[in-house]
Amino acid sequence: MSYFVDKRGYYGEFGGAFIPEMLYPNVKELEDNYLKIMHEPSFQKEFQELLKEYVGRPTPLYFVKRLSEKYNTKIYLKREDLCHTGAHKINNTIGQILVAQRLGKTRVIAETGAGQHGVATATVCALMGIECVVYMGEIDIARQAPNVARMKMLGAKVVPALSGSRTLKDATNEAIRDWINNPVNTHYIIGSVVGPHPYPDMVARFQSVISEEIKKQLLEKEHTENPDYVIACVGGGSNAAGSFYHYLDEENVKLIAVEAAGLGIHSGESAATSILGKEGVIHGSKTLLMQSKDGQITEPYSISAGLDYPGIGPLHAHLYKSKRAEFISITDAEAMKAGLELCELEGIIPAIESAHALAVFNMKKFKETDVVVLNLSGRGDKDLDTYVKYFKL
Amino acid sequence: MNRINKKLQENKKLLSIYFTAGFPKINDTVSIIENLEKSGVDFIEIGLPFSDPLADGPTIQASSTQALDNGMTSEVLFKQLKDIRKTVSIPLIIMGYFNPMMQFGIENFCKKCAEIGIDGLIIPDLPVDVYNDNYKSIFEKYGLINVFLITPQTSLERIQFIDKISEGFIYMVSSSSVTGAQNAFGKSQDDYFKRIADLNLKSPQIIGFGISNAETFKKATKYAKGAIIGSAFVKYLDENGTVNINKFVSGIID
Numbered sequence: 025m026s027y028f029v030d031k032r033g034y035y036g037e038f039g040g041a042f043i044p045e046m047l048y049p050n051v052k053e054l055e056d057n058y059l060k061i062m063h064e065p066s067f068q069k070e071f072q073e074l075l076k077e078y079v080g081r082p083t084p085l086y087f088v089k090r091l092s093e094k095y096n097t098k099i100y101l102k103r104e105d106l107c108h109t110g111a112h113k114i115n116n117t118i119g120q121i122l123v124a125q126r127l128g129k130t131r132v133i134a135e136t137g138a139g140q141h142g143v144a145t146a147t148v149c150a151l152m153g154i155e156c157v158v159y160m161g162e163i164d165i166a167r168q169a170p171n172v173a174r175m176k177m178l179g180a181k182v183v184p185a186l187s188g189s190r191t192l193k194d195a196t197n198e199a200i201r202d203w204i205n206n207p208v209n210t211h212y213i214i215g216s217v218v219g220p221h222p223y224p225d226m227v228a229r230f231q232s233v234i235s236e237e238i239k240k241q242l243l244e245k246e247h248t249e250n251p252d253y254v255i256a257c258v259g260g261g262s263n264a265a266g267s268f269y270h271y272l273d274e275e276n277v278k279l280i281a282v283e284a285a286g287l288g289i290h291s292g293e294s295a296a297t298s299i300l301g302k303e304g305v306i307h308g309s310k311t312l313l314m315q316s317k318d319g320q321i322t323e324p325y326s327i328s329a330g331l332d333y334p335g336i337g338p339l340h341a342h343l344y345k346s347k348r349a350e351f352i353s354i355t356d357a358e359a360m361k362a363g364l365e366l367c368e369l370e371g372i373i374p375a376i377e378s379a380h381a382l383a384v385f386n387m388k389k390f391k392e393t394d395v396v397v398l399n400l401s402g403r404g405d406k407d408l409d410t411y412v413k414y415f416k417l
Numbered sequence: 418m419n420r421i422n423k424k425l426q427e428n429k430k431l432l433s434i435y436f437t438a439g440f441p442k443i444n445d446t447v448s449i450i451e452n453l454e455k456s457g458v459d460f461i462e463i464g465l466p467f468s469d470p471l472a473d474g475p476t477i478q479a480s481s482t483q484a485l486d487n488g489m490t491s492e493v494l495f496k497q498l499k500d501i502r503k504t505v506s507i508p509l510i511i512m513g514y515f516n517p518m519m520q521f522g523i524e525n526f527c528k529k530c531a532e533i534g535i536d537g538l539i540i541p542d543l544p545v546d547v548y549n550d551n552y553k554s555i556f557e558k559y560g561l562i563n564v565f566l567i568t569p570q571t572s573l574e575r576i577q578f579i580d581k582i583s584e585g586f587i588y589m590v591s592s593s594s595v596t597g598a599q600n601a602f603g604k605s606q607d608d609y610f611k612r613i614a615d616l617n618l619k620s621p622q623i624i625g626f627g628i629s630n631a632e633t634f635k636k637a638t639k640y641a642k643g644a645i646i647g648s649a650f651v652k653y654l655d656e657n658g659t660v661n662i663n664k665f666v667s668g669i670i671d
Binding site: 040041042043044045046048049186187188193194197200201204205206207208302303304305306307308315317318319320321322 | 467468469470471472474475478479482485490491492514515516517518519520521541542543544545547565566567568570571572575590593594595598
């Protein structure tokens with residue numbers, strides 16, 4: 025079985041490009057060119073240099089001694105939290121801004137939920153001197169004020185999405201509408217492995233630097249490229265796609281995708297898409313998504329703004345259906361506890377998204393000899409307010 | 418012969434009106450359709466509301482949200498339309514996004530449409546190639562015409578492909594925009610309308626998006642077989658309710 029995208033843009037039965045005709049030329053242009061561009065030596069040179077000098081890659085693969093002792097297994101954290109702007113998101117925006125330039129685009133749009141992808145997009149647009157418009161749900165704008173300020177300082181225009189539930193899915197709708205209205209000069213930088221083909225594949229490739237580095241670093245530390253487990257959280261699934269990418273065909277490496285259960289899977293306030301979702305079409309992709317019986321997309325909930333997306337990328341839907349990855353869901357409470365534990369044991373404040381992945385150690389028993397790599401996708405600075413309120417600090 | 422094809426043979430410029438089913442009130446659907454026919458509209462697009470209508474501007478988005486809040490679903494709509502052919506004879510098209518239809522089951526959905534006497538579907542986010550490979554035979558089995566869109570950005574090659582597989586009309590999106598985005602047509606639209614007219618396609622073209630009044634209707638139908646009004650009518654319903662629908666229509670075609 026292949027876990028990579030096929031020629032038609034599908035992962036098994038998931039994926040494709042379910043887009044209005046108005047978007048066809050834009051998406052076709054991207055589909056026809058993205059691989060060609062990514063394989064150009066001049067592109068690779070610029071991309072690699074920026075990842076090294078600007079983003080600060082490679083990020084460390086850090087053995088967490090005290091956490092390992094506590095759970096009696098060998099745990100490594102892939103420190104994506106140390107990337108410039110505080111999360112893995114910038115790996116993708118650097119790649120896509122270079123693609124946009126080579127396609128001759130002069131304007132960039134993006135959607136954002138918590139604001140991390142918006143900040144990462146605004147950052148690369150500032151770096152390249154390209155006009156940037158970020159769509160963000162009106163409700164998210166209110167609850168993520170620091171990231172809104174960051175985007176503005178970086179020169180981006182932040183436009184509130186006022187439709188529907190006024191959160192991430194609506195921001196994505198607005199970005200797509202903007203692209204329909206501006207089909208010639210604009211590139212849409214999608215922030216996750218979602219959307220119509222070729223986005224899921226393109227974003228996964230840009231994020232695949234994560235597992236590429238893990239392989240090299242683990243070889244040095246453990247004399248093998250392959251850990252027993254790779255763990256990552258999944259909202260849309262870009263950090264998981266990046267950490268799984270070079271292990272997809274290594275069947276002896278077990279993959280664990282961690283979703284947000286919110287207040288509990290059956291509480292009505294959850295974002296555990298693989299369990300609660302059904303096959304459907306969202307934002308141009310056939311995948312698993314949370315929806316009503318009548319096919320209306322429902323609003324997910326998680327304490328972590330980066331995980332409350334009603335769908336998952338088509339790659340992940342395929343990994344779920346084919347059982348290549350194990351899907352575990354973690355509640356708000358379990359994640360918050362695990363986040364605080366990492367602070368206390370290792371002196372690292374994780375993003376609440378990443379804290380969901382950390383909570384797996386309380387759910388699942390690993391062997392003493394297991395080597396477990398967990399992708400720490402982001403740092404917790406943006407979540408201080410939530411931590412403070414939750415723990416009444 | 419499908420009612421749409423018969424209508425397209427009439428020697429006149431055609432006016433089609435779009436409205437969102439379940440808006441402003443859940444049970445307005447049938448009376449809106451009947452009044453539109455009485456007012457002289459040539460065919461009707463019944464909008465099946467969706468939570469995430471990607472190709473629509475604020476007016477139709479808001480009407481969709483309202484309709485869903487009112488309780489509109491595929492099932493409710495089919496129930497409301499059960500006897501529509503007893504009173505209405507003009508072509509009826511359902512316009513909606515793919516996901517709700519997929520959840521209803523595409524075959525089931527088509528079967529229901531055929532039972533009621535729906536003549537065609539417009540599904541903006543079902544790409545032409547996916548339709549052609551997977552669903553064409555089902556649509557044909559139930560005698561439904563699927564209507565495809567072209568835009569000013571659509572390549573000549575693709576226009577010819579779409580023309581070839583179209584069985585009714587081609588829905589010509591007037592400009593690169595979502596619905597309800599503009600009020601006047603400039604030179605670029607005129608050039609585009611003329612360019613398409615000069616292709617002498619086998620499928621008649623009906624222009625939609627940006628048609629809101631007598632002037633834009635006239636401009637659009639200078640080259641095309643007809644035009645579709647959506648957002649402007651939804652706005653009218655929002656402001657005036659369902660009374661005096663004939664007033665709106667006579668303002669377009671007197």
